[in-house]
Amino acid sequence: MFTYHCIILVIPIKIKETMELLPLILSTIIFFFFLHGIDLYRKRRLPPGPVGLPIIGSLLEIGPKPHESLAKLAHKYGPFMTIRLGSITSIVASTPDAAREVLQHKDEACSGRLIPDAATALNYQETAILWMSPNNETWRAMRKALNMYLTNKQKLDSLSDLRQNVVNETLDFLRESGRKEVLVDIGKLAFTVALNQMSNTFLWQNLITSYESNNINGFRTAVETVMEVLGKFNIADIFPMLKPLDPQNIRRHAKEAFNWMDEMVDGFVSERLKHRESELPRFGDMLDSLLDYSLENESKFNLKHVKALIVDLFIAGTDTVSVTVTWAMTELLLNPDVLLKLREEVNHIVGQDGKVQEANILSLPYLHAVINETMRLHAPAPLLAPHKTMTEVKFGNYIVPADTQIFVNSWAISRDPRYWENPLLFMPERFLTNKIDYKGQDFEFLPFGSGRRRCPGMALGHRMTSLILASFVYYFDWKLPHAKDEMNMNEVFGLSLQKATPLIAMPIPVPVPLK
Structure with a gap:
């Protein structure tokens, strides 16, 4: 886009000199009108969208739930829509075909990131894979490391016993809670399990040693x-001139959380480096693998990138898993027939020993x-992480600038x-017949995105969610402290959709495996 600022200087000059300058003045005026015409033409080539108000654009139409507001606007303006918020002009893709254009057909051209001010806390955007350009050598080195150590089936299998041990400890806690008839915050519990599963996979130890520890609240607050x-x-972000003021204290809160x-990850990495210097036996977890990889690729992937990657994965992994488990348990408690059918399936597969195992x-x-139906109704990332065009891109008849x-x-x-x-009903059976999955090839369902920006932790997250949910359903009945129709289903918008109010229920141990 072009912006023009004209300053008119009135200078006394002779008429003859004015006439001599006239061709230059006219040429300059014509040139600027030409540029202005190009600007207007390009604006006409953008997708349609609300006109909005001067200065603030369509800010008042968005509200606290942008995913819902943008969906309503898309019904009027179409699959590609232009939305202006302050000084920022954005494009919104709202159909499977539009998403396929962005994430598959024009994946490379649309793979950039417009970095939010919150991500600049602690210079996080410089080391976080979420915000790096895919043209960056470090980004490619990180993706390679993740492909080797996080999405690799053999590596995940080798660490499954550690994740299993975390779930077994959780089951003991729930049995004791059931015996005492104590209500449990399922979201908080799921977060703790996910956090300890992640820490065992990466650090070979629990970060939370007690389910009643105050540290849970600290970790959860930071991640959320x-x-x-x-x-x-x-x-x-909408008015960049206000960034130094941080008017909503968003960067300050982000800095505290980051x-x-x-500091947590830095302590564990420092401890591991001392352990390696002492030539003690290796743990064989992902931290060991990432440290080895950093030694081999130090120019692209060094110690600060190891720390940043682990922070990223802790945040994304614990949040996605705990949010999905919370919403899944909410829907199951509201649909007891679905819960019973799921329990029967798990019972059929666990064998005579009655133990739920990841494998x-x-x-x-x-x-x-x-799980898929839960993520369909309660999208883990309702607007995904926003993309940015790296070059000028054409979507059908529309032209979107870089x-x-x-x-x-x-x-x-x-x-x-x-x-x-x-679409508003919880019907898991639909995923038994439509063969749609979460891996990013079916654009009607994109819980983790698609293309080169697709979430790299899908495989681990799916394993963790599956094990936690199957165990909660198989070993326990659950009693709500209120009627089902009193369940609050409100959401809190962010990169993920948190449940606005905690899911509280009493675990009632099932005495014997159901056969």
Whole structure:
């Protein structure tokens, strides 16, 4: 876009000199009109969208739930829509075909990031894979490391016993809670399990040693703060001149949360380096693997990138898993017939010893249908992480300039009645027949995105979610402290969709394996 500022200087000159300058003046005026015409032409080539108000654009139309507001606007303006918020012009893709254009057909051109002000806390954007350009050598080195150590089936299998031990400890806690008839915050519990599963996978130890520890609240607050502020519409992003003021204190909150996570991970990495210097036996966890990889690729992937990657994975992994488990348990408690059917499937596969094992449940179709249906109704990332055009991009008849932010409204896509029958109903059976999965190839359902920016932790997250949910359902009945119709289903918008109020229920141990 072009912006013009004209300053008119009145200078007394002779008429003859004016006449001599006239061709230059006219040429200059014509040139600027030409540029202005190009600017207007390009604006006409953008997708349609609300006109908005001067200065603030369509800010008042967005509200606290942008995914819902943008979905409503897309019904009027179409699959590609232009939305202006302050000085920022963005494109919103709201259908599977539009998402495919952005994430597959024009993946390379749309793979940039417009970095929010919150991500600049502790210079986080310089080391975080989420915000790096895919043209960056460090970004490619990080992706290679993740492909080797995080999405690798053999590596995940080798560490499955550690994750299993975490779940077994949780089951003991729930049995004791059931015996005492104590209500449990399922979201807080799921967060703790996910955090300890992640820490065992990466650090070979629990970060939380007691389910009643105050440290849980510190970790959870840090993670939820990061997910909220990175997804929140920030006035400093909409009006960049306000960034130094941080008017909503978003960067300050982000800095506090990142600092919490950074200090935690820094302590564990320093301890591991001392352990390696002493030539003690290796742990064989992902931290060991990443440290080895950093020694081999120090120019592209050094110690600060190891720390940043672990922070990223802790934040994304614990949040996504705990949010999905919380919403899944909410839907199961509201739909007891689905819960019973799921329990029967798990019972059929666990064998005579009645033990839920990660290896046994990875192929359970109804369990995965329940998880997929949960993510369809309660999108883990409702607008994904926003993309940015690296070059000028053409979508059909529309032309989008370089450096334009693009949102993919996965929440709207997964609830669109044109692609989903009875989209507002919780119906896991739909995933038994439609063969759609979460891996990014089916654009009607994009919980983790698609293309080169797709979430690299999908495989680990799916294993963790499956094991936690299957165990909660198989070993326990659950009693709500209120009637089902009193359940609060409100959401808190951020990079993920948190449940606005805690899910509280009493675990009632099932006395024997159901046969």
